Amino acid sequence: MSKFLKLIAGTALASSLIAAPALAEKMGLGRTALPEEVAAWDLDVAPDGTGLPVGSGDALVGEEVFAEACAICHGDFAEGVDNWPKLAGGADTLDHDDPLKTVGSYWPYLSTTWDYVNRSMPFGNAQSLTPDEVYAIVAYILYSNDLIEDDFVLSNETFLDVEMPNAGGFILDDRETSEAHFWKAEPCMADCKDTVEITMRAAVLDVTPDEEGAEEAAAPAAAEAAVVAEAAAPAEEAAPVVEEPVAVAAIDADLAKKGEKVFKKCKACHQVGEKAKNKTGPVLNGIINRNIASVDGFKYSKPMKALGEEGKTWTPEEMAAFLTKPKKYLKGTKMSFAGLKKEKDIAAVTEYLKTFQE
Amino acid sequence: MTMSFKGKPSRRAFLKGAAAAGGTLASASVAKAAGDPLITEVQEWASATGEGVDATPYGLPIEYESDVVRRNVEWLTADTISSINFTPIHALDGTITPQGCAFERHHSGAIELKKEDYRLMINGLVDQPLVFTYEDLERFPRENRVYFCECAANTGMEWAGAQLNGAQFTHGMIHNMEYSGISLRSLLEEAGLGAAGDLKDKWVYVEGADASSNGRSIPMEKALDDVLVAFKANGEALRKEHGYPVRLVVPGWEGNMWIKWLRRIEVTDQAIESREETSKYTDTLEDGTSRKWTWVMDAKSVVTSPSPQSPIKHGKGPLVITGLAWSGRGAITGVDVSVDGGKNWMPARLGAPGTDKALTRFYLDYNWQGEEMFLQARAKDSSGYVQPSKSELREVRGLNSIYHNNCIQTWWVKANGEAENVEVS
Incomplete structure (x- = not known):
């Protein structure tokens, strides 16, 4: 009997469901899927390695590929940048408070890592890696977790040799037995406990976001709700707008204001304003009409650096071309953003960025 | 999910008048000396005309309801492209969730996929691997069912203690819609399950068309029971954020399995154990072991x-x-x-x-x-x-x-x- 049948035994799901589906009338709809089509879409890899293509890679090559394709979010050592996932570390923390779950400490099957990197990564440029690159990246992640030596070559043939530390760390859903006491005939209705004391309040560590939508509501109360500043982005405090005499042409304040809203899409990675720092992306103060790839301390992609070395600048026109389709404008850019579809959004965000000219 | 505890205590501004009035608010039931001007004086709306038909070909809620919107919790995730927001359940009544304010959860953003460009493939252990267009799907017998879709992480921020101050944030990763679509069973039968042999230990792996390529393994029993391939919700096309043009509906099971932009259905002899069914959506217990395949959402x-x-x-x-x-x-x-x-x-x-x-x-x-x-x-x-x-x-x-x-x-x-x-x- 299958594992999941046990799980759902006792529910209304009877096994008669799977008894005789084969007799159903065909509708004659759809067409045969061609082998090429199946090959193009059927990419998943199962725990026993089913679905792995031929290929290989080691941690040394992996380190280079990782630095280029992954480190922007996951860090050079797979340690994770900001809130992006950490891929290494956390060994023996699963029974601690706030365990650190990484490929090394938690993931039970190596196939999952290979499959995920191959199909879903890099973020914003998925399915762009060759099988060898995926083997190399996975080898580097394993190496970062001290699970292989640097001379180990990961391939479709050595794949199952790697032992995942938490492979035995999972049990099947056992709620119907371990929580059988939640199925009570009649729960208590009166005098169910002696005392009721507050043991914790949400207001003490208030992490509730303010209600942005309320600002736009007609109710006057909304203005007060907006006053409470979130400790999040320092960029928001700064925004000195127009007051400074700037070298560029006069700023269209309305347009810049619209641009501030558009910029929300950029804020996950870019900061502007007085206290801005390089994050996943570089600081954008003074970006308009500045040399490309010229922010100190930011690690640009090679193609972006090359543009800068050619002496190109971020004119509004170049910026518009870049923001329309970043990956098309510059193959190999680290910016994973898909692009702004509307020209007026690009104009607005450019105008907003102009308010941060240095 | 990493918890960070930033932010200052914030006191909501909703109580404006209420606190000052000590609970005895002036209301329509308390007549003023000269009568309520909203009644005794002719109001603008009772005299001038309102908007004509067609002013809004597709209507949105009136501006006075503009605070009834989805909201996210920024500190939860690194980026809104791979994130979640919350249904304003505190402000809704009845049971059906309007699509426009039903929570969203994407792993690589909400994509825009035209019906003409839509293809659905069935492959693996089937008699005949097939490709369907959107129009093909519309020709299978249809049914209508109302189901809730709850993210397994709903209320997840509250495990360690009371954290978020609002039902929207504690319980808003849920929506409830009337779906129109076809049974997954009918598609599997069209491809033929003879090749799968004994169905008891077989699985159906389902996968989306977006860049996250989110995929989940569903045991055959469930796949043949009540799973729907849906293209309408609450009578109209799915919104892009909910998987337009076609999503999977997996009644009673965690929302992550309700694959959006459904593009592929594969009959397999084992669970694929994808990222979302191993590293995520598994439940770590106090001793460090974790439950997996915890698909059902409890009461x-x-x-x-x-x-x-x-x-x-x-x-x-x-x-x-x-x-x-x-x-x-x-x-x-x-x-x-x-x-x-x-x-x-x-x-x-x-x-x-x-x-x-x-x-x-x-x-x-x-x-x-x-x-x-x-x-x-x-x-x-x-x-x-x-x-x-x-x-x-x-x-x-x-x-x-x-x-x-x-x-x-x-x-x-x-x-x-x-x-x-x-x-x-």
Whole structure:
């Protein structure tokens, strides 16, 4: 009997469901899927390695590929940048408070890592890696977790040799037995406990976001709700707008204001304003009409650096071309953003960025 | 999910007049000396004309309702492209969630996929691998079903303690829609399951067309039972954020399995154990072992009003206490409400009889005398399951589970009508 049948035994799901589906009338709809089509879409890899293509890679090559394709979010050592996932570390923390779950400490099957990197990564440029690159990246992640030596070559043939530390760390859903006491005939209705004391309040560590939508509501109360500043982005405090005499042409304040809203899409990675720092992306103060790839301390992609070395600048026109389709404008850019579809959004965000000219 | 505790205590501005008036608010029932000017004077709207037809070919809610919107919690995730937001359940009534404010969860953003460009492939252990167009799907026999879709992480931020102050944030990763679509079974039968042999240990792997390529393994029993391939919700096309043009509906099971932009269905002889069914959506217990394949969403309920975002503004007297209940194991058979933190319980009235794996609205018509309340709701379902308290859940699962937190929620309603998310003994 299958594992999941046990799980759902006792529910209304009877096994008669799977008894005789084969007799159903065909509708004659759809067409045969061609082998090429199946090959193009059927990419998943199962725990026993089913679905792995031929290929290989080691941690040394992996380190280079990782630095280029992954480190922007996951860090050079797979340690994770900001809130992006950490891929290494956390060994023996699963029974601690706030365990650190990484490929090394938690993931039970190596196939999952290979499959995920191959199909879903890099973020914003998925399915762009060759099988060898995926083997190399996975080898580097394993190496970062001290699970292989640097001379180990990961391939479709050595794949199952790697032992995942938490492979035995999972049990099947056992709620119907371990929580059988939640199925009570009649729960208590009166005098169910002696005392009721507050043991914790949400207001003490208030992490509730303010209600942005309320600002736009007609109710006057909304203005007060907006006053409470979130400790999040320092960029928001700064925004000195127009007051400074700037070298560029006069700023269209309305347009810049619209641009501030558009910029929300950029804020996950870019900061502007007085206290801005390089994050996943570089600081954008003074970006308009500045040399490309010229922010100190930011690690640009090679193609972006090359543009800068050619002496190109971020004119509004170049910026518009870049923001329309970043990956098309510059193959190999680290910016994973898909692009702004509307020209007026690009104009607005450019105008907003102009308010941060240095 | 990493918790960070930033932000200052923020006091919501909703109580403006209420606190000052000490609970005796001026209202339409208190006649002013010269009569209510809204009645005695001719109002602009009663004299001039309003908007003509076609002013808004596709209507949005009136501007006065513009605060009834989805909201996200920025510190939860690194980027809104791979993130979640929350349904404003505190401000809704009934059971159907309008698509425009139904929570979103994407792993690589909401894509725009035209019906003409849509293809659905069935492959693997089938007699004939097939490709369907959108129009092909429309030619299979259709059905209509109402189901809730709840993210397994709903209430996940509350495991370690009371954190977020509002039903939208504690319980808003849920929506409930009427789906029109076809059974997954009919597609599997069209491709033919003879090649799969004994179906008892077979799986169906389903996958989306977006860049996250989110995929989940579903046991064949479930796939042949009530799973739908849906293209309409609440009578109209799915919104892009919910998987336009076609999504999977997996009744009663965690939302991550409801694959959006469904592009591929593969019959397999093993679970694929993708990222979302190993590294995520597994539940770590106190001893460090983790449960997997915890697909079913257990019975759960929450009072949506009064609640932190929906305080009592009308003073003493008649008060409608209302909320939502649901279960992935069947229909809601009853909801009890406590105003004293679970010492005593009163049966609530169901807005309509509970239906299978769908939201049920409950009401308790209460005479509030301005006393403090510790408001709770407790759901019961047709399998005999009773929603547990937070401490009962923690006893079994510890604090690190993240997913499947279906504990009883407590709102501390104060004398001024304001409410706060608390935990009680």
